[in-house]
Each structure stands twice: as structure tokens, then as C-alpha cells.
Amino acid sequence: MKKLAFALVLAFVTFPCLAQEKTAKKEIPDGEIFSSTQSVTINGKTISLATETGTVQLRDENDKPIALFGFTHYRKTNATNRPIVFAFNGGPLSASFWLHFGVLGPKRIEINDPAYTKPAPYKVVNNQYSILDKADLVMIDPVGVGFSKPIGDAKWEDFWGVDQDIRSIGLFIEQFIIKTGKMNAPKYLLGESYGTFRNAGLVKHLQDKGIAMNGVIMVSAVFDLQHLLFGPGDDTAYLIHFPTYAATAWYHNKVKNKGESLKAFLADVRKFTENEYAPALLKGDQLSHTERASIAQKLADYSGLSQDFYMKADLRVTNGEYFQELLKDKGLTVGRLDSRFTGVNEDLLAQSSLTDPQSDAISPPYISAFKDYLYNDLKVRKDLTYTTTASTRKGFKWDWKHNGNIAWNMQVAVTTLPDMTSAMKRNPDLKILILNGYYDLATVFYGVEHSINHMGLDANLKKNIIMKYYEAGHMMYTHIPSMQKFKKDVDEFIDQTSN
Known part of the structure; x- marks a missing residue:
């Protein structure tokens, strides 16, 4: 009887604990993917695209779920081992809709450059300047923007910082290329603004994990933030x-x-x-x-x-x-x-x-037209909120500390330039394409030139950095002649580095 009583007590104690554990596990959500078929016509040829947008469950180094990570993936149907480009905007922390709907994706918004665009209805057109004839494309929304958010025991601050951001995006890229069978395909990073600062650190981070990039594309770059x-x-x-x-x-x-x-x-x-x-x-x-x-x-x-x-x-x-x-x-x-x-x-x-007149002029058309495309063309559930910038989130604060920028327990710099320098010296085949707008007063072209001239590269290695200039600004692709040049410059870069 004593044994039976003990067993009953143990059951009452254990079963609720097991039930609570199962409930806790169920509370960690899975990602949600929305599939559609899109198309783009470039140089008279129409390309059919299998498209996925939504979130996947991001795991840490021990396979513990830490985030729902948001993205949109365009893959050319009936094609294998094509190059793949991982692209993101900057901020920190901005969603990727600027590049997505400005120059990279299958559709783009037409704006009245360099003046104000009238309110809706906005004009959305086929993007003949997309890179999708050259490569598959993954538009990344880091944790805090888009649909991305922490799950389980993770917190916002685990992702909001220079090193935290590099780590989480590195995890996503590694897990994504494994899942999609792209480990042996030509791979590229493409970032704009703070996304170039991120790129300079991320390319080394991934290389250290055995994932070498064929090339990195920097749109309106900054590597040393003290320059600004x-x-x-x-x-x-x-x-x-x-x-x-x-x-x-x-x-x-x-x-x-x-x-x-x-x-x-x-x-x-x-x-x-x-x-x-x-x-x-x-x-x-x-x-x-x-x-x-x-x-x-x-x-x-x-x-x-x-x-x-x-x-x-x-x-x-x-x-x-x-x-x-x-x-x-x-x-x-x-x-x-x-x-x-x-x-x-x-x-x-x-x-x-x-x-900022440029921001005032283009933000409403970009945001409104992209969300219309997101919820209608890409078939995302309309009760999911797409966050365009993390600054709207309560308590948003960016941690600017970066490994290598600290001396005497003090922040002595805010730079990822040494990371990019190391990556290039350890991978002499790595090519960097930098696109500079002459009228960009957010990330100025002469600052990029200053950074490159202080990397300490020998003449042969420095040739791996290709500089292009545009008579436009930070988002040079709002200017049609510059968008045409953007397409030509990026196409040539991918062709030269993917074989």
C-alpha cells in the first residue's frame, strides 16, 4: 500500500510537469511559408519564379530555436545550381523592401525622381533591371523587421547589435543553403548602407565557418562609422x-x-x-x-x-x-x-x-506599394504585420560594440573594415563590388575611398575591389540611367565571379 501511495504521489507530481513541458514546447512557433509563382521579363525573355515568403525557425549553434526569421526567396523554375544572392538593407535596422521593390525583385515601383511622387494609385511595373536572370535571390529581413522575431528563450537584444546581427544572419544563410542544396552554388552577399557595414563583417564570419563567398556587392557603402x-x-x-x-x-x-x-x-x-x-x-x-x-x-x-x-x-x-x-x-x-x-x-x-526631402518623397510610395504586393501577389496572411523599421519597436537600441573595436575595455572604433581586410587576405579570390552615388550624403563616396586606401592591401589584391560611380544618391536605382548602369555592373560582376 505504501508503494502504491508513493507511486500515485509521484504520478501527480510528474504528469503535470510533463504536461507543462509539452505545453512549453508547443508554445515555440514554427515558421510559416506562403508560396506563389511570379515572373519577370528581362531582355525579352520571361522567367518563371517559384517564390516563397514568410519565416523559418532559426536555430542556434546547438540547434535550439531562437527566432522566426523572415525572407522572400525567388528561384528560377527548372534550373539547378544557379548562383544565389542574399540581399538586405541597412538601418540599423531596416527591412529589405527598398532593394526588393527598387531594383532586385521581379516588380518595382516607379517614382518621380528626383521630385515628389503623387499619392496612390502608384505604378508598379515589371522590373527589367532585376538580377533574377543571373541568380536566384533571397531578400532577408533581420530580427526586428519584416516578420522576424525572437522565440523561445531568446530576446530582442540577442539580435540587436553589430556582432549579434552578423551571427544571426550567418546562421540563417548557413541553414538556408543547406536546406535548399545551395552549398556548392556560387554565393553572394548584397547589402545597402548599414548592410555594407554588416557585409564586411559577415563575409569573414561565414568564411571562418567554411562558407566562402564568390563576391560581395556593396551598395552605398560605409565601413568606418566614425566617418559619419x-x-x-x-x-x-x-x-x-x-x-x-x-x-x-x-x-x-x-x-x-x-x-x-x-x-x-x-x-x-x-x-x-x-x-x-x-x-x-x-x-x-x-x-x-x-x-x-x-x-x-x-x-x-x-x-x-x-x-x-x-x-x-x-x-x-x-x-x-x-x-x-x-x-x-x-x-x-x-x-x-x-x-x-x-x-x-x-x-x-x-x-x-x-x-530629408528624398526620404519624404519616396517612402510613402515604396511602403504602400510593397505591402500591396506582399499581401496580394505574394499571398501573405493579411493579419501578419510587416515591420519596415525596428525604430518603431519599443526599447529598440543597437549595441555598437564589435570584436576588434575594443581596447583598454573601451570602444575605440566602430568599424568592420579589418574583417573585410582579413577575409580578402585569406581568400585572394574574393571580389568586392562597391557602388557609389556621387550625391549620397548619407554614406559618402570619398569615405569609401579613404577606407580602401587604408586597408594595407598589396596592388594585386586591391584589384579585387571594383569601384563604380553613379550620378545619383544613396538609392541610385531611383534614377533610371543609374538603374540601367546598376544592372550592367552587377551582371558583369556575377558573370566574372561565378565560373
Whole structure:
């Protein structure tokens, strides 16, 4: 009887625990995939695409579920071992709909570049400039945007940071190529903006795991974030922004001598920046008044601002101040993402601009048209919320620490450039294609040139970095001639590196 009683007590204790354990396991959701067939016509040929969008269960290194990871996969039907491109936007943290619906996917939104696009109905067209004739495509939405979110014991902060982000996307890519049989196919990373900063770290991370990329495509790149910060006592950001100030003034006819072309004009600006502007800033308050006035006049001549403005600014003008000042006399401000765009200057007394005209002009059409495509063409359940940016999530905060950027227990840099340098030195066949917009004041082209010139690569290895330039901005594909060039440049890169 005592044994029977003990058994009954044990059962009452154990069975609820087992039931709770099974319930807990059931509470970890599986991913949900929505399938459809899409098509795209490129160069007169129609390509049929097996399409999946939704989420898969992402596992950690011990196969423990940690996230529902969102993506859209376009695969050419009846084709094997085609190259595959993993693409994402930046932010941090933005969903991938910009690249998806701007230049890479089978459909694209038409906008009124470089002006404002009228409200709906928007025009969505076949994307003849898509890369889908060259490769299969996976558009990635990192955890925090799209449909991606943590599950199980994982938390948002496990994914929100430089290294956390690289790790989770690396896990997704590895698990995806295993699942889809793409381990032996040519593989590419394509990122825009912060996505290029991510790429520089991710390519080494994957290579260290035995997954070498054929190529990495950087759209509007930044590898050293201090280049963008205008930090106290650091003159680098002022120097590397100046050529883009000059390009912007050239576009808006605010320079006296435009020269033969934008390219020739900027060659002169680079020489001035390196040989006169940089030494002047290096002198600090040891620069004489006469020298200061001379440099201020040359800055004014190239940038479209006044000598007096540069004198008051101690020769140092931030990008926000430049946006605000260049066309203030016309009551306008210029765009950060694309300085060809202009908008109403909301406060003529403000020192810095209050808004970005390019973002104001294109965000509504991109977001609205893409969500219409997502829920109707791609057949996603309409009760699922697609988050376009993580900044709308409560408590969003990015951890900027990165392995290799810490010294004396302090953050001494915010850069993934050493990662990319190491990856290239350890894989001399790795090619990097960098696409730069001359009118991009978010991630400036001269900053990319500065980074590349400080990688310490020998001449042969440096040839593996291919630089292309566009007379447009951060999202150069909003400009039709630049979109055509984008297609040509990326096609050639994939052709050259996939065989």
C-alpha cells in the first residue's frame, strides 16, 4: 500500500510537469511559408519564379530555436545550381523592401525622381533591371523587421547589435543553403548602407565557418562609422564629406566653374581636399587668419556656401548644416540620402535641416506599394504585420560594440573594415563590388575611398575591389540611367565571379 501511495504521489507530481513541458514546447512557433509563382521579363525573355515568403525557425549553434526569421526567396523554375544572392538593407535596422521593390525583385515601383511622387494609385511595373536572370535571390529581413522575431528563450537584444546581427544572419544563410542544396552554388552577399557595414563583417564570419563567398556587392557603402559622426576633435568626417558637398553644389549650379564634367570637377576637389584642406585642419588654431580666409574662400567656391559661413564655422561644416544652408535663399533644403532632391525648408532660422526631402518623397510610395504586393501577389496572411523599421519597436537600441573595436575595455572604433581586410587576405579570390552615388550624403563616396586606401592591401589584391560611380544618391536605382548602369555592373560582376 505504501508503494502504491508513493507511486500515485509521484504520478501527480510528474504528469503535470510533463504536461507543462509539452505545453512549453508547443508554445515555440514554427515558421510559416506562403508560396506563389511570379515572373519577370528581362531582355525579352520571361522567367518563371517559384517564390516563397514568410519565416523559418532559426536555430542556434546547438540547434535550439531562437527566432522566426523572415525572407522572400525567388528561384528560377527548372534550373539547378544557379548562383544565389542574399540581399538586405541597412538601418540599423531596416527591412529589405527598398532593394526588393527598387531594383532586385521581379516588380518595382516607379517614382518621380528626383521630385515628389503623387499619392496612390502608384505604378508598379515589371522590373527589367532585376538580377533574377543571373541568380536566384533571397531578400532577408533581420530580427526586428519584416516578420522576424525572437522565440523561445531568446530576446530582442540577442539580435540587436553589430556582432549579434552578423551571427544571426550567418546562421540563417548557413541553414538556408543547406536546406535548399545551395552549398556548392556560387554565393553572394548584397547589402545597402548599414548592410555594407554588416557585409564586411559577415563575409569573414561565414568564411571562418567554411562558407566562402564568390563576391560581395556593396551598395552605398560605409565601413568606418566614425566617418559619419563629426565627433569632437576628429576632422575626418569634415574632410571625407567635402567632395560630396562639392558634387551637390555642382548639380544645383552653385559653383562658378563646373569644368568639363562632374568627374573632372571632383578630381580637382579631391586634390584640394588632400593637399590643402586636410593640412589646414591639421594645424588647428595655428592656422593664420590669412591662411584661414584663403581656405574658406576655396571651400566656398567648391561647395556653394559663402566664405563668411565657413569662417564662422571654423572651416568645419556638418552635413546637416550643409543641407540647411545651400539653398536657404530659395527657401529649400537638400536631401541627405540624395542631394538632388529638394524640399521646403521648414525653419529658415534653424542651424540644421529638420527633414530629408528624398526620404519624404519616396517612402510613402515604396511602403504602400510593397505591402500591396506582399499581401496580394505574394499571398501573405493579411493579419501578419510587416515591420519596415525596428525604430518603431519599443526599447529598440543597437549595441555598437564589435570584436576588434575594443581596447583598454573601451570602444575605440566602430568599424568592420579589418574583417573585410582579413577575409580578402585569406581568400585572394574574393571580389568586392562597391557602388557609389556621387550625391549620397548619407554614406559618402570619398569615405569609401579613404577606407580602401587604408586597408594595407598589396596592388594585386586591391584589384579585387571594383569601384563604380553613379550620378545619383544613396538609392541610385531611383534614377533610371543609374538603374540601367546598376544592372550592367552587377551582371558583369556575377558573370566574372561565378565560373
